[in-house]
Amino acid sequence: MPEVLAVDQYTPRLVRVTITWVLTALVLFPVLAILGLLMRTLQAGYMAAVPPEWFYAVMTLHGLGMVGLWFVAGMAGISVLLARYVRPTIAVSWIAFGATLAGVLLLVAATLVGRLGVGWYFLYPLPFHSGGTWPGWATAFLFAALAIMGVGWTLWAGDLLWAIARRYRLTDALGWQYLRGGGTPEVPPIVIIATVSFIGVLAGLVAAVVVLALVAAEQMTTGFTNDALLIKNLTFYFGHMLVNITMYFGVAMVYEVMPAYTGRPWKSNALVAASWNLVLLLVMFAYLHHLYMDFAQPQWLQVTGQLASYLISVPAAIVTIFSTLMLVHGSDMKWKLPSLMLYLGVMGWAIGGVAAVIDSTVMVNSRFHNTLWVPAHFHTYYVMGVVLMILGTVFHLAGELSKISESAASTRAIVSTVAVGGYGFLLMFYLAGVAGVPRRYASYPAEAAQGIVYAKLSLLFIALLLVGALVYIWETGRRCVRSLA
Amino acid sequence: MVSTPFGVFVTSALIIIAVFAAVAFSTRRPGSLDYGKANRLRLLALGVLGAILVTFFVLTLPHLPYAAAAEVQTPDHIVHAVGKQYAWSLTERSGPTIETWDKDFSPTVTVPAGAPVEFRVTTLDVNHGFSLYAPDGHLMAQTQAMPGYVNRLRVTFDQPGTYTVLCLEFCGMSHHRMRGVVEVR
Numbered sequence: 273m274p275e276v277l278a279v280d281q282y283t284p285r286l287v288r289v290t291i292t293w294v295l296t297a298l299v300l301f302p303v304l305a306i307l308g309l310l311m312r313t314l315q316a317g318y319m320a321a322v323p324p325e326w327f328y329a330v331m332t333l334h335g336l337g338m339v340g341l342w343f344v345a346g347m348a349g350i351s352v353l354l355a356r357y358v359r360p361t362i363a364v365s366w367i368a369f370g371a372t373l374a375g376v377l378l379l380v381a382a383t384l385v386g387r388l389g390v391g392w393y394f395l396y397p398l399p400f401h402s403g404g405t406w407p408g409w410a411t412a413f414l415f416a417a418l419a420i421m422g423v424g425w426t427l428w429a430g431d432l433l434w435a436i437a438r439r440y441r442l443t444d445a446l447g448w449q450y451l452r453g454g455g456t457p458e459v460p461p462i463v464i465i466a467t468v469s470f471i472g473v474l475a476g477l478v479a480a481v482v483v484l485a486l487v488a489a490e491q492m493t494t495g496f497t498n499d500a501l502l503i504k505n506l507t508f509y510f511g512h513m514l515v516n517i518t519m520y521f522g523v524a525m526v527y528e529v530m531p532a533y534t535g536r537p538w539k540s541n542a543l544v545a546a547s548w549n550l551v552l553l554l555v556m557f558a559y560l561h562h563l564y565m566d567f568a569q570p571q572w573l574q575v576t577g578q579l580a581s582y583l584i585s586v587p588a589a590i591v592t593i594f595s596t597l598m599l600v601h602g603s604d605m606k607w608k609l610p611s612l613m614l615y616l617g618v619m620g621w622a623i624g625g626v627a628a629v630i631d632s633t634v635m636v637n638s639r640f641h642n643t644l645w646v647p648a649h650f651h652t653y654y655v656m657g658v659v660l661m662i663l664g665t666v667f668h669l670a671g672e673l674s675k676i677s678e679s680a681a682s683t684r685a686i687v688s689t690v691a692v693g694g695y696g697f698l699l700m701f702y703l704a705g706v707a708g709v710p711r712r713y714a715s716y717p718a719e720a721a722q723g724i725v726y727a728k729l730s731l732l733f734i735a736l737l738l739v740g741a742l743v744y745i746w747e748t749g750r751r752c753v754r755s756l757a
Numbered sequence: 758m759v760s761t762p763f764g765v766f767v768t769s770a771l772i773i774i775a776v777f778a779a780v781a782f783s784t785r786r787p788g789s790l791d792y793g794k795a796n797r798l799r800l801l802a803l804g805v806l807g808a809i810l811v812t813f814f815v816l817t818l819p820h821l822p823y824a825a826a827a828e829v830q831t832p833d834h835i836v837h838a839v840g841k842q843y844a845w846s847l848t849e850r851s852g853p854t855i856e857t858w859d860k861d862f863s864p865t866v867t868v869p870a871g872a873p874v875e876f877r878v879t880t881l882d883v884n885h886g887f888s889l890y891a892p893d894g895h896l897m898a899q900t901q902a903m904p905g906y907v908n909r910l911r912v913t914f915d916q917p918g919t920y921t922v923l924c925l926e927f928c929g930m931s932h933h934r935m936r937g938v939v940e941v942r
Contacts, residue, residue: 325930391927397904398883398928403842405930500884500904536790565886565901567908571823578818582810590803597780598795605784619777626769629810630762635817639896640762642886642925706763708896710888710925713933719890719921 276356286355287673289365291752293348294666296369298745298752300341300376305741307334309734314714316727324714325405328389331712335392336379340421342654343514344372345662346521347428350466352669353528354432357463358439364431371424378417386410391712393511396487396503415484422480429473436467446552447545461540465524468552469517475556476513479506501568505559512559519621519653520551522661523592526614529665530596533611534603538595547587554584561632565641574634581632585625593622609683609747610671613664616691620656624649627702642712644723645705648698655737656694663744670751682747686740693736700730822898822910832873832911836866838922838937840878840885840902842929845922845937855881865938870917876910878902886925889939892918899925914941 307330313319314327347368351360382388388410390399399411436445443449444457445467483506490498531538560577563569596618605611627649631640640646671678709716709723716723837852838845846853846862853861858881868874878887880902888899889912897920900910914920922937 323930324933328927328930328932389930395884395926401842401883401929403929403931497905501906504884504903565899566903566906567823567900567910568903568906571821574821574823575818578814582814585810586803586806589806590799594799594802597776598790598799600784601780601795602783602786602788602790604787605781607781607784615777615781619773622773622777623770626773627766630766633762633813633817634822635820636762638822638898641899642888643896702763702766706760708890708894710923710933712927715933717921717923717933717936719894719923722894 290352297345304337312727327714329383329387333383343518346518358435360435368424368428375417375421378413382410382413429470433470450542450545461527462524468548469520472517476510479510508559508562519658522658525665533606534599547591554580564634564637610664610668613660617660624652643705644701644709648701673755674751686744689740693733696733700726832875834874836876838876838878840880843931843935847937867940870941873913878908884926888925890921917941
């Protein structure tokens with residue numbers, strides 16, 4: 273087994289910063305979820321007096337907030353698990369925390385005060401064409417928030433990668449020794465996945481920097497206009513990468529935490545190494561499926577997008593998902609809240625993956641692109657996938673630190689409400705997507721009237737989901753507070 | 758057409774749920790893991806997944822929506838679809854510019870049934886999504902409208918009727934109200 277670092281004076285400092293991240297996430301999560309509930313309420317035709325610009329401002333905050341929230345929660349979770357093997361710099365985590373808080377405040381001001389409504393990927397040149405809805409300062413706040421968070425997250429990912437590189441050679445951290453037929457130095461799977469993920473984060477953030485630089489250049493010079501197709505490629509490369517890497521953080525947690533419940537070790541080998549190196553390559557190209565409906569994009573890139581999107585499902589299914597099942601099958605499994613959430617999270621990842629692969633088929637995308645099928649599949653990835661993986665891991669860690677034992681009644685309540693509420697909520701999205709109901713509509717026209725029915729039904733499921741989330745937050749929150757004490 | 762992917766999705770999701778449930782139930786009788794058997798099963802899973810992906814790839818690739826635009830022969834009917842916050846202008850003559858928008862804007866165009874029509878789609882401001890909804894409400898076809906580019910979408914309307922153009926790329930506060938009409942006679 274890879275050598276685990278001893279508990280020393282570093283540990284309580286790490287615990288403090290991690291719990292600060294977790295408590296912040298536990299506050300932001302229900303607030304952002306309620307914004308989602310508000311959106312579905314408006315789409316259901318209730319509160320008709322609310323003007324559409326409020327819907328789009330809330331949509332922007334909900335989207336940017338959730339994508340950012342689960343990314344930083346994933347980073348914080350990975351940091352604490354990685355600290356068994358390497359020593360990230362705690363001050364850098366605090367800097368990232370400060371940058372994230374500053375970014376959140378700017379985004380809240382831009383959306384809820386300035387009514388900025390650009391969507392979470394703020395597709396160029398929409399931020400500069402408000403049509404009188406939001407003022408120029410709101411756009412400036414958006415880009416300032418992105419720049420500040422971008423710097424903080426780059427430092428954070430860079431420091432984590434550096435911490436890995438201080439203990440392992442980069443090629444070893446990527447598991448190439450296994451590909452060469454060797455087995456030393458032994459590297460835990462979480463280190464391989466984290467290395468792949470941090471390289472991905474940095475590669476994605478480079479694209480974000482280029483977008484910001486190009487947009488700034490257009491604003492500050494005359495006679496220079498950006499190429500909309502280039503900016504779109506860069507934007508989706510960055511956005512898709514960030515979302516995928518968040519997913520990989522969750523998966524890395526499954527590799528690290530699940531063995532504590534199955535009683536079976538999950539070791540690195542040539543298969544694990546090959547699969548994650550393949551993921552690092554393919555994730556660079558999978559984003560192309562976001563541009564299928566841009567017919568000006570060269571056709572070979574569209575075919576590459578479908579090929580990469582299909583291929584990237586293979587390592588996920590055959591290595592990680594299959595190995596999870598293998599690890600659990602016939603084991604002396606301890607079915608506790610963390611293991612249930614991790615297991616259900618892997619299942620949600622598999623189901624969301626099927627929906628994603630279907631939509632990454634160009635022929636199908638002609639019917640599903642920008643319908644509610646799209647939020648259906650990414651909410652499956654998030655709500656029933658990575659969010660469960662992260663929250664399961666957080667509960668595992670909070671339970672270990674606080675020594676508060678688990679209540680079977682709470683576990684049953686959380687798992688049943690989240691499973692029924694979550695999949696019911698998602699099914700409404702899927703059915704509406706199949707019916708061609710557009711995504712991102714403040715209200716539905718006659719052609720998409722079915723959307724109203726699905727939105728109404730989804731409210732019941734979201735309420736159920738929120739009940740489960742609140743029970744979880746209460747249970748985890750008190751464990752975190754006890755741990756701090 | 759959309760019922761097929763949905764059927765594939767629901768079937769796959771049910772299989773996944775059944776497999777996860779079966780594996781979870783297997784922990785009631787703990788035992789040792791036969792790695793050799795598990796890895797043979799993994800190879801089988803790889804073969805099945807590979808076969809499914811290759812089949813879908815080969816079957817769907819000939820149906821790329823771009824093939825029509827690459828054909829040498831241009832259809833007799835060309836519609837210039839120009840997006841601008843928050844309306845579609847649809848005309849058979851060349852589309853409006855920012856300067857001529859008020860004068861040349863046309864929310865409706867009439868085309869014949871049974872003949873190919875080429876929509877030349879662009880935008881004067883932000884990204885929009887040009888989508889055609891049939892009279893029964895199903896989404897027929899779509900392409901993006903991007904500043905500085907013209908995307909060509911070819912459609913043959915089999916049935917006469919009133920087809921609606923909606924915007925499928927978020928474009929601002931009245932995105933949901935942005936529409937146009939294609940009358941097919």
